[in-house]
Amino acid sequence: MTRIADLLAAGRTYSFEFFPPKNDAELATLARTISELQPLRPSFVSVTYRGGAASRQRTFDLVSGMLHTTSLNPMAHLICVAHSRLELAEILVSLRKAGVENLMALGGDPPADPDAGPGELAYATELVELARAIGGFSVGVAAHPAGHPRSTSRDSDRDFLAAKLEMADFGVTQFFFEAADYEGLMADLARRRVRTPVLPGILPVTSLGTMGRLGPMGAAAPDWMEARLRGAHEAGGADAVRQEGIALATELCADLLKLDVPGLHFYTFNTSSATREIYAALGLGPALAATG
Numbered sequence: 001m002t003r004i005a006d007l008l009a010a011g012r013t014y015s016f017e018f019f020p021p022k023n024d025a026e027l028a029t030l031a032r033t034i035s036e037l038q039p040l041r042p043s044f045v046s047v048t049y050r051g052g053a054a055s056r057q058r059t060f061d062l063v064s065g066m067l068h069t070t071s072l073n074p075m076a077h078l079i080c081v082a083h084s085r086l087e088l089a090e091i092l093v094s095l096r097k098a099g100v101e102n103l104m105a106l107g108g109d110p111p112a113d114p115d116a117g118p119g120e121l122a123y124a125t126e127l128v129e130l131a132r133a134i135g136g137f138s139v140g141v142a143a144h145p146a147g148h149p150r151s152t153s154r155d156s157d158r159d160f161l162a163a164k165l166e167m168a169d170f171g172v173t174q175f176f177f178e179a180a181d182y183e184g185l186m187a188d189l190a191r192r193r194v195r196t197p198v199l200p201g202i203l204p205v206t207s208l209g210t211m212g213r214l215g216p217m218g219a220a221a222p223d224w225m226e227a228r229l230r231g232a233h234e235a236g237g238a239d240a241v242r243q244e245g246i247a248l249a250t251e252l253c254a255d256l257l258k259l260d261v262p263g264l265h266f267y268t269f270n271t272s273s274a275t276r277e278i279y280a281a282l283g284l285g286p287a288l289a290a291t292g
Helices: 004-010 024-040 053-069 085-097 124-134 154-167 179-191 208-217 223-258 273-282
Strands: 013-018 044-047 074-079 102-106 138-143 170-175 198-202 263-267
Touching: 004 013, 004 138, 004 170, 013 024, 013 198, 024 273, 044 053, 044 102, 053 074, 053 085, 074 085, 074 124, 085 124, 102 124, 124 138, 124 154, 138 154, 154 170, 154 179, 170 263, 179 198, 179 223, 198 223, 208 223, 223 263, 223 273
Parallel strands: 013 044, 013 263, 044 074, 074 102, 102 138, 138 170, 170 198, 198 263
Antiparallel strands: none
16 A cells, blocks of 8 residues: 555646445445546545444445455545544544555534534544544545635635645645636645645536536536536537536646646546546546446
């Protein structure tokens, strides 16, 4: 296994994000996706975590399984909410015992379970400190180009982000759709003398049904992007929307690569075809048939 901090020090990284399957059908889909993406030789892959005992175990099982049965370099997500400090320490120790060296430390959304407590740690910075105390992790944190949903102002958001990145080895952004969003974020951080690498997060939008969910997920699509996708639908239906969405994501990646970004991080939603097509269009990996 390779620490992400070391990979970033050596050059540009390319990475994918998965979520743990909830049932056998999702497991079969993810297994196929992993087998299709492995040949692209990503620098690392990350596995999300939503809190609670069940999600905790699914994330652990998926990360440890990848580590021991695939060629992938996995990173585990961990959130503060609904956990005591002792529980978080136990999770971190378990990950290290399993050989996991890469961690995404997140504050997390308030738990949906009304019986779940808020947890002892309130901020991702506290989780970073705990991971450092346990030792052995390369630690990443989240960045929001549009500002964290719970931030009171852009300036305060950037101040908190700068402090968080100073403690971490790298950052990964929430998805966004214009290279200027990333440029603005990095300019704000540069003014705060932050030099920690921040990976842009890429989400290909391949259906009109996804459009309405983007805002609640963290970043609404700009009007021009929605217009292009709706125009594609009028011209050729769902398949044309998919192709236009992949073209849009490819254009964004190309713009970001011109900015000399430290890497690209793809949100896959546990499918492979869009990522593989973007990879092929950019010449980043073998041009595999997009059958996923």
